Amino acid sequence: MIIGLENIIFLLVAAVGIGLFVWQIRKIRKNVLMGRDVELADNPAERINKTLLVAFGQQKMFKRMLPAVLHLFVYVGFLVINIEVLEILIDGIFGTHRILGFAGVLYSGLMAVNEILAALVIVACAMFLWRRNVTKVPRLAEGVEMRAWPKLDANLILITEIVLMLALFAFNISDLKLAELRGTHIAGAFPVSSMFVNILGNDPDTLHVIGRVGWWFHILGILAFMNYLPSSKHFHIIMAFPNVYYSKLLPKGKFTTNAAITHEIKAMLDPSYQPPAPEVDAKGNPIIQRFGAKDVEDLTWKQLMDSYTCTECGRCTDVCPANMTGKLLSPRKIVMDTRDRMEEKGEHPAIYKPNHYKEMGVERVETTDEKTLLRGYITPEELWACTSCNACVEACPVNIDQLSTIMDLRRFLVLEESAAPASLNAMFTNIENNGAPWAFSPADRFNWADELYVPSKN
């Protein structure tokens, strides 16, 4: 174990990389906590179970077989290859070489699995690039929300992953060839690298340089990639787990009940009713809660967390009945807009600032200059197109609840602005006056039972 200049440089770079990442995570935490508080810690056993199935087990990915299998390669590759990354870290700090090699057969097995997975990651990422850029799978290529950044972001991630895997192979191949030239053996088994062992030539000096470059590139690449995550849809590799854990356990048809409204109505119906004292903030001022959501702080922290979890895969939009029949609504856009608005209003950890629909001249999204999520990003036309069918919620592989955000924005339109479409206002009036959404007299409600016969039993 020789600690040289290289190790010290490595240590410094790693410290800066990790520090920068922590700094970004803190900003994201601050953003998410802009949201309203909501208690979601009940039933830990059920939540853990759900996390194991949906997040770790990728259960909902398998609604679509091909992308599910390809994604599984990348996902398992990510998990397993990280063990080698751990070794790289230790080697880097202490100047050791393949420190885990002592594990013998176990190490050989791990390295072999690693190499196969790394090859599968390359294949999967190449196919993903193909689907995005050549066959242009509609859910990945279309939609107003798939602006320049989301498209570039996806391609950057895929290319980076391929390059990282190639760097890993360069490192292994040179290591293997050097050992062969020396007539020695290195710990581990390398089924893929051994097939390409001669590809980098025979010169020990060049091989040594390639090995070091491969090593450095891989580790610097990972540190850089880690710091890229908060700007990217790729952040889902972290957020998927908490987001699934805190997802809704109740039936999807149960929408939230606003308790403040309950107190108001009870006080109206019964003058002696004493509503509980309003909640107060740190300064003792009562917290005035808007009815519904106009901006990001009116949503809950879970709804904001949803937007940091979104992978922009478009499965929600692809199954949305409104979207597939040409309406403006896209559940993915609702989630992506929430993230953009949150970073506009709160902290901005991202490297890249997405273009706003306005500056892009997207004519169909008639946003206004209002600095709010509603209208500034999401238009009433989108919100009113929702059939609340829960197809988006069902489709999301990371349990995002797009519908809850749509509903909260709708509530603001109706409760605070009385801005429902005229036909819905007519429906409200009918319910108020007749106890039915149509203009029928309540006295006629039982007329269906007139002249009703059944065969008599003999």
Added chain:
Amino acid sequence: MEENKRLVKVPTMATMAANGEEPEILFWVGCAGAFDDRYKRVTRAFVQILEHVGVKYAVLGTEESCTGDPAKRAGNEFLFQMQALTNIEVLNAYNVKKIVTACPHCFNTIKNEYPDLGGNYEVIHHSTYLQQLINEGKVHVKGGEAFKGKRITYHDSCYLGRANDIYEAPRDVLAALDADLVEMKRSRANGLCCGAGGAQMFKEPEPGKKDVNIERTEEALAILGNGNGVIATACPFCMVMMNDGVKNKEQEESVQVFDIAELIAQAEGLSK
């Protein structure tokens, strides 16, 4: 045949209470079931089944009011809660324990959203209730041969399916008929909405290139193929939307839309 039928006097909670009686189930009719001409036939078919089975049931009659579902889905939480609290007062006054309804929207609202406001009942959708009656042998579907070889496809209601995970009950009910059950490409958890949920029933759709019910009807017609076929629904809004879709496609001669309760009542010889 005239002499073989009897007039049904549908019992109300008010008369039952006046007689000091309590029904086993309250049949929640819903606004569509009470006012929509097409869905009134479903209400009547379901009551015929209840009468046939001899279960002790009652309805609220003119005391029933909208559950508030369309108001809530449209964002009017205030109006929803007004309706809910008033209904809960009525239901609790009658000491209602068990509610059966033929409307998935009423079902979802009373089952999932009334408890927060003090209304706690056992709520059963009529698909589950019919499934129970068939399983218990109370309904034999003796005239099932009328449906022999007929193609039936079941259209999942969002508020029954995804919203409450009820996929099998309506299918089990249909399986009792001796028909040829076929599934649309998008079914169960992947089922496509009819386009009426979320208060869409009461407004014009936003600008687009197609109506949702047309998209769904095309899918149903594709699987039913030529000849006689039935689109089975279990929701008043789905029924309207699918009916409109079939009419739009000018297929009303060959394809009919029926609620599962109507099909059972027909098979049981209770109605035509």
